[in-house]
Amino acid sequence: MQIKLTKENLHSEFVKLIERISGEELANCYQCGNCTGGCPVSYAMDFGPREIIRLLQLGQEDTVKNSNSMWLCVGCLQCYCRCPKGVSAAKILEALRQITLRKGEDHEQIKEIPFPFMKNAPQQAIVCGFRKFVS
Amino acid sequence: MKIAYYPGCTLNTVAKGFDTSARESAVLLGFELKELNQWNCCGAAFPLTPDNVIGLTAPTKVLVNARKEGDTVTTLCSVCYNVLKRTNKVVRDDKEKRGVVNSFIEEEYDGGLNVIHFLEVLRDKVGFEKVKGAVKRSLKGVKAGAYYGCMLLRPFEDIGIDKAEGPTIFEDLLKALGCETVEFPNKIECCGAHLAMGNEAVVTKLSGNVLNSAKNRGAEIIVTSCPLCQYNLENSQKKLAEGSGNLQMPILYFTQLLGLALGQDEGSLGLEKNLFDVRPMLKVRGI
Ligand code: SF4
Ligand code: SF4
Numbered sequence: 001m002q003i004k005l006t007k008e009n010l011h012s013e014f015v016k017l018i019e020r021i022s023g024e025e026l027a028n029c030y031q032c033g034n035c036t037g038g039c040p041v042s043y044a045m046d047f048g049p050r051e052i053i054r055l056l057q058l059g060q061e062d063t064v065k066n067s068n069s070m071w072l073c074v075g076c077l078q079c080y081c082r083c084p085k086g087v088s089a090a091k092i093l094e095a096l097r098q099i100t101l102r103k104g105e106d107h108e109q110i111k112e113i114p115f116p117f118m119k120n121a122p123q124q125a126i127v128c129g130f131r132k133f134v135s
Numbered sequence: 136m137k138i139a140y141y142p143g144c145t146l147n148t149v150a151k152g153f154d155t156s157a158r159e160s161a162v163l164l165g166f167e168l169k170e171l172n173q174w175n176c177c178g179a180a181f182p183l184t185p186d187n188v189i190g191l192t193a194p195t196k197v198l199v200n201a202r203k204e205g206d207t208v209t210t211l212c213s214v215c216y217n218v219l220k221r222t223n224k225v226v227r228d229d230k231e232k233r234g235v236v237n238s239f240i241e242e243e244y245d246g247g248l249n250v251i252h253f254l255e256v257l258r259d260k261v262g263f264e265k266v267k268g269a270v271k272r273s274l275k276g277v278k279a280g281a282y283y284g285c286m287l288l289r290p291f292e293d294i295g296i297d298k299a300e301g302p303t304i305f306e307d308l309l310k311a312l313g314c315e316t317v318e319f320p321n322k323i324e325c326c327g328a329h330l331a332m333g334n335e336a337v338v339t340k341l342s343g344n345v346l347n348s349a350k351n352r353g354a355e356i357i358v359t360s361c362p363l364c365q366y367n368l369e370n371s372q373k374k375l376a377e378g379s380g381n382l383q384m385p386i387l388y389f390t391q392l393l394g395l396a397l398g399q400d401e402g403s404l405g406l407e408k409n410l411f412d413v414r415p416m417l418k419v420r421g422i
Contacts, residue, residue, distance in 0.1 A: 023185040040325045076325035077289040094183035108333050122362040123144035124214050127179035129332030
C-alpha cells in the first residue's frame with residue numbers, strides 16, 4: 001500500500017476532529033500492536049486497531065474512512081485494557097462511526113434488518129445496534 | 136432486606152426467566168428484589184466518546200428514579216450494569232457533564248447511588264457461604280463454564296467487580312451451588328455483541344470460539360449474565376450445526392442455576408425457553 005505524506009494530511013482537520021471527539025491523543029500510540037493482538041474482530045477488519053491509529057497518525061483520511069474496521073468493532077474494550085499507553089482504540093473507532101452517523105449517513109438500513117432478528121433478538125441488541133449503526 | 140432492582144428492557148421481555156429466577160432466588164435467600172416504581176431503557180451502550188453527553192441522559196434518569204428508593208440499586212443484565220455504573224461515575228466525578236445532564240433532564244442528581252450487580256449482592260451482602268448453606272438440590276458434578284464476556288468486567292477501573300483478567304466471582308458462586316467449574320481461555324472474550332444486527336458471520340465465529348473453547352475444556356453448560364451473550368451463544372449454534380459443529384450446549388443464566396439449586400419451582404426458571412434444555416442432562420445425573 002502506498003501512503004502519501006503531505007503537510008496537509010499530517011495536520012488534517014479530520015484527524016483533529018477524531019482527537020476532539022474521542023478525547024484520545026493519537027501520538028500516544030507507539031505501535032506495539034497489543035490492541036490488535038487482543039482484538040477479537042481484527043481478523044475480519046481491513047485494518048486492525050493498531051493500523052487504524054497509524055493511518056490516522058499519518059493523516060490517511062480516505063483509507064480509514066473507506067475501511068470496514070469501524071463497523072466491525074464490537075466495543076469490547078480489550079484493546080484499551082491491554083494498551084500499555086492507556087490509548088483507547090475503541091474510542092477512536094467510535095469517533096469514526098460518530099462522524100459518519102452525525103452526518104445522517106446510516107450504516108444499516110432499518111427496513112432491511114431481517115424480521116426474525118427484530119422479533120427474537122434481545123431488546124438490548126436492537127437498541128445497541130441502532131446506536132452503533134443508525135443516525 | 137430489600138434492594139431496589141432495575142430489570143431493564145430485555146429482562147422484561149425475551150429474558151423473562153432471568154428476571155423471575157432471580158426474584159424467586161432472592162426470596163429463597165431471605166430478601167426482596169424490589170423493582171423500581173419507574174424506569175426506562177438504559178440506552179444499552181455506554182457512550183464511548185466523551186463528547187457524547189446525550190447518551191448519558193437515559194441512564195441518569197434511571198439513576199434518579201433509583202435514588203428515590205434508596206442508596207443502592209442492583210441489576211442483572213451485564214450491559215445495564217455497565218451502562219448504569221459508568222454513567223453514575225461520570226455524573227459523580229465530572230462536574231461539567233453533571234451540570235449538562237441535570238439541566239437537560241431537569242433533575243439534581245449527584246451520583247450518590249451505589250450501583251451493584253446481583254452477583255455482588257450474592258457475594259457481598261448475602262455471602263456465598265450462606266448461598267451454599269441454602270442449597271437444596273446440589274448441582275454436584277455439573278461441569279459449568281462461567282462466561283463473563285465484556286460488559287461485566289471492562290473497563291476495570293470503572294467496573295471493578297473483579298479482576299479484569301482471571302476473574303472468579305462467577306466460579307465462586309457456581310462452586311457454592313455444587314458445580315464443577317471449568318476454566319476456559321475465552322471466558323472474557325466477546326461473543327460478537329450487537330454485530331448480531333447485520334453481521335451474523337462474525338458473531339458465529341466469535342461465539343463459536345467461546346463455545347469451542349469451553350467445550351474443549353470439558354464444559355457441559357455455559358453460564359452467563361447477559362441476554363445478548365445468551366442469544367448469540369445459542370443462535371450461533373444453529374449456524375454452526377449447519378456446518379460440522381453440532382454442539383448442543385445449554386446456555387443458562389446464572390440465576391436459573393441458582394434457582395435450581397435453591398429448590399425453586401421450575402415454573403419460574405424459564406428453562407423451557409432455552410434453546411438447549413439442561414433438564415435431560417440433570418435427570419441423567421439424578422439432580
Ligand atoms: S496497544 Fe496502545 S500503544 Fe500499542 S498499538 Fe495499540 S493503541 Fe498503540
Ligand atoms: S473495542 Fe473494538 S477495536 Fe478494541 S478490541 Fe474490541 S473490537 Fe477490537
